[in-house]
Amino acid sequence: MLNFDDPRLTAIGLLSxxxxxxxxxxxxxxxxxxxxxxxxxxxxRLARSPWQRLRMSDLAxxxxxxxxxxxxxxDRLEREGLVRREACPTDRRASYAVLTDAGRERLxxxxxxxxxxxxxxxTGLLSMSELEAFLGSLRKIRDVVRPCATAGAVETDAExxxxx
Amino acid sequence: MLNFDDPRLTAIGLLSxxxxxxxxxxxxxxxxxxxxxxxxxxxxRLARSPWQRLRMSDLAxxxxxxxxxxxxxxDRLEREGLVRREACPTDRRASYAVLTDAGRERLxxxxxxxxxxxxxxxTGLLSMSELEAFLGSLRKIRDVVRPCATAGAVETDAExxxxx
DNA sequence: TGTACATATTTGTTGTCGCAAATATTGCAA
DNA sequence: TTGCAATATTTGCGACAACAAATATGTACA
Numbered sequence: 523m524l525n526f527d528d529p530r531l532t533a534i535g536l537l538s539x540x541x542x543x544x545x546x547x548x549x550x551x552x553x554x555x556x557x558x559x560x561x562x563x564x565x566x567r568l569a570r571s572p573w574q575r576l577r578m579s580d581l582a583x584x585x586x587x588x589x590x591x592x593x594x595x596x597d598r599l600e601r602e603g604l605v606r607r608e609a610c611p612t613d614r615r616a617s618y619a620v621l622t623d624a625g626r627e628r629l630x631x632x633x634x635x636x637x638x639x640x641x642x643x644x645t646g647l648l649s650m651s652e653l654e655a656f657l658g659s660l661r662k663i664r665d666v667v668r669p670c671a672t673a674g675a676v677e678t679d680a681e682x683x684x685x686x
Numbered sequence: 687m688l689n690f691d692d693p694r695l696t697a698i699g700l701l702s703x704x705x706x707x708x709x710x711x712x713x714x715x716x717x718x719x720x721x722x723x724x725x726x727x728x729x730x731r732l733a734r735s736p737w738q739r740l741r742m743s744d745l746a747x748x749x750x751x752x753x754x755x756x757x758x759x760x761d762r763l764e765r766e767g768l769v770r771r772e773a774c775p776t777d778r779r780a781s782y783a784v785l786t787d788a789g790r791e792r793l794x795x796x797x798x799x800x801x802x803x804x805x806x807x808x809t810g811l812l813s814m815s816e817l818e819a820f821l822g823s824l825r826k827i828r829d830v831v832r833p834c835a836t837a838g839a840v841e842t843d844a845e846x847x848x849x850x
Numbered sequence: 851t852g853t854a855c856a857t858a859t860t861t862g863t864t865g866t867c868g869c870a871a872a873t874a875t876t877g878c879a880a
Numbered sequence: 881t882t883g884c885a886a887t888a889t890t891t892g893c894g895a896c897a898a899c900a901a902a903t904a905t906g907t908a909c910a
Contacts, residue, residue, distance in 0.1 A: 524797050526733045530804040533821060534708070537808075540824045541705045542750050543831030544698070560866090563702075569690045579888060586706050588868050593890055595866095615875045615888040633688050640694040643831050644701075648823055656823040657697060659812055660704045667707030667807050724896090743858060755897050757860055779858040779905045 548639050555632040556602070560585065562636075564595050565604060565621060565629050574621035577610065581619055592619075604628055712803050719796040720766070724749065726800075728759050729768060729785060729793050738785035741774065745783055756783075768792055 545559060552562050567584050568574050576584070582592040596619045599605035604625035610616035621629075648656060709723060716726050731748050732738050740748070746756040760783045763769035768789030774780035785793075812820060 524794055526730060526793075526797075528801060530801050530809050531730065533809055533817075534804055536821060536824045536828060537705065537708070539832055540828040541701065543828055544701070546750075547831045558866090566690060566695065577888080578890095586710075589889065590869080590891080591867055597890095610888095613876070613888080617889075629690075630688055633690075637692060637694050640698055644827060645694050645697055647826050647830060652819065652823055653697075655816065655819050657700060659816055659820040660700045662811050663808060664700060664704040664707055666811060667711045668703055722896090741858080742860095752898055753859065754861080754899080758896075761860095774858095777858080777906070781859075 544643055547643055548636065551632060551635045551639055555628060557628070557632065560587070560595055561599060561604075562629075562632070564592075564599065564619075565625055568605065568619060568621040569626060569629055574626070575608065575618040577616050577618055579616070599625070708807055711807055712800065715796060715799045715803055719792060721792070721796065724751070724759055725763060725768075726793075726796070728756075728763065728783075729789055732769065732783060732785040733790060733793055738790070739772065739782040741780050741782055743780070763789070 549559065552559060557565070563585055564581065567581065568576055578592050578596065579589055581587075581596075582589045585592065585595075587595065596605055596607065599619075600607060604622055605619050606622055608618045608620050610618055645653060713723065716723060721729070727749055728745065731745065732740055742756050742760065743753055745751075745760075746753045749756065751759065760769055760771065763783075764771060768786055769783050770786055772782045772784045774782055809817060
């Protein structure tokens with residue numbers, strides 16, 4: 523007879539609850555701006571990238587979506603005018619997703635409120651040292667479960683492939 | 687011009703990466719046992735509940751699924767014989783989802799490996815004090831973002847608030 | 851008592867995502 | 881150069897989940 527209340531299970535349960543709760547908490551602000559969670563992630567990753575662009579496959583690697591998933595997210599964002607596709611000059615198979623001015627503006631609209639949300643439920647909730655420890659633990663976990671997840675980042679690109 | 691690399695954003699990004707990575711890491715073992723993530727969560731919550739049963743709506747509250755989502759999860763699990771529905775004697779609108787013996791056996795099959803996975807990527811990765819701090823931070827977050835998420839738990843409801 | 855409102859669950863509909871297959875292009879090697 | 885394996889993206893398809901409507905039942909109040 524096993525113990526269904528094993529501390530390891532409750533640890534994961536707590537993490538799931540906290541994570542789901544955070545995402546649910548962020549949703550209203552994003553929804554009000556007409557962005558789904560994944561829309562927001564896509565758009566901000568583009569905003570962070572050089573020339574506000576990323577290849578579809580790199581976007582897939584960064585977001586964890588399948589490549590077909592990325593195709594459809596970009597379809598939607600393109601339909602809304604927040605992103606446009608641009609052909610890759612050096613590889614005709616590939617295409618870039620590029621953040622448009624409208625996309626950037628949309629992002630700038632939500633960001634302040636979103637940052638406030640994060641502050642309210644995460645960064646502002648813990649002391650400086652607590653937060654540091656928390657993020658440190660998360661990094662340890664991430665490094666174990668996600669060997670290479672920074673595709674498309676210029677400097678890390680070669681490194682990521684090397685470790686593959 | 688806003689900063690798209692705000693530490694608050696990277697904090698959330700790190701949390702998302704770690705969480706997604708963990709779930710992806712757990713998936714193979716569960717899939718091998720014919721259980722999806724949500725199947726497993728449903729089944730273990732039933733296993734933890736008095737008389738291995740929970741009302742559909744309580745299951746919804748605990749898992750975060752919509753009630754229609756629970757209907758369909760239980761449909762699938764019932765089709766597989768892991769769960770059965772049972773009428774509630776005191777309220778003819780309600781019904782219980784009850785873990786069957788087969789469901790319990792299935793759970794006992796995966797649990798050891800699943801616990802090992804959790805150990806490998808979370809609980810065994812951090813020192814005792816790190817883990818305690820980590821869980822403490824998660825509790826703070828959860829208590830802010832998820833006021834009451836323990837529906838159907840008889841005694842634990844008050845306790846959950848007390849540990850805040 | 852009976853009427854209106856609240857609650858529990860299911861069903862219809864729609865949107866999203868992953869997998870596999872299809873298509874286009876590249877790069878390597880004979 | 882030609883042919884073949886590898887890579888980038890898109891499309892077809894099936895599974896899953898949320899929302900709203902439908903159904904059944906319970907509860908409270910006039």
